Amino acid sequence: MSSRTASKEKVLRAAIDLFNVKGYSGTSVRDIAAQAEANAALISYYFGSKQGLLEHLMTDFLEGYVASIERHTFHMDQTGCGAALLSSIWDVLVYQQSKHHLARFVHREITLDTILVRELMTTYLTKEKSLYKKIVKVGFEKGEFRHPPNDYWILQLRGMLILPFLHPQYIREVYHLMPHENHFIQRYYQELTGWLSQLFDAEIPKEVLDNHT
The missing domain is CATH 1.10.357.10 (Tetracycline Repressor, domain 2)
Known part of the structure; x- marks a missing residue:
């Protein structure tokens, strides 16, 4: 698995964990990036936005x-x-x-x-x-x-x-x-x-x- 793919998977896992605990509205892009130990810009790169x-x-x-x-x-x-x-x-x-x-x-x-x-x-x-x-x-x-x-x-x-x-x-x-x-x-x-x-x-x-x- 490439580092980019690994980072994307970490973002997805972090989002699932946080959405479950804090809800979608209660979770920020910064929260997801911090949980995934990734740059917040990666979320925009892969998905465009939190939505x-x-x-x-x-x-x-x-x-x-x-x-x-x-x-x-x-x-x-x-x-x-x-x-x-x-x-x-x-x-x-x-x-x-x-x-x-x-x-x-x-x-x-x-x-x-x-x-x-x-x-x-x-x-x-x-x-x-x-x-x-x-x-x-x-x-x-x-x-x-x-x-x-x-x-x-x-x-x-x-x-x-x-x-x-x-x-x-x-x-x-x-x-x-x-x-x-x-x-x-x-x-x-x-x-x-x-x-x-x-x-x-x-x-x-x-x-x-x-x-x-």
Whole structure:
């Protein structure tokens, strides 16, 4: 890794840490530069401004988040829609786990009503909804799911997928669990698959469960 790339990564890590603790508005460019042990001019060089840094972090996270779902829609004819749905859920959990500090910040920021958030919702979260609907629609047409879900299942699913990473303090203090640990992800995935099997009155592909536990 070049020194420039290393400096950029340090700026990103510093911004994530500070945004989580102090919030975006409460963090200055100088704060980020000091935490990263870098020149403040580097932030302007790489991102243009603090707002540009925010946009980079949120866009980069959401692109990876949606890709964790989308890649499983390309091979549904071979893998089956049930396997595609479960594998996408596993990958979303693992993706958030691998970036749990960034996940917490992005999910929290998404609750605000800003122009940036509206654009990100239109670009990424609307696509997330359409991808899940596509998997279930095709699965129902192929007979993998024995009845269509209610209108709000994606809201329920999304809530369950992001809650451990949006509220890690709650999970730790109330349930004494660590959402960033592998053990939690495996157990939580099992709970989610059980909920989905009841929701769609569908069999859980055993080989998918075996691959993720």
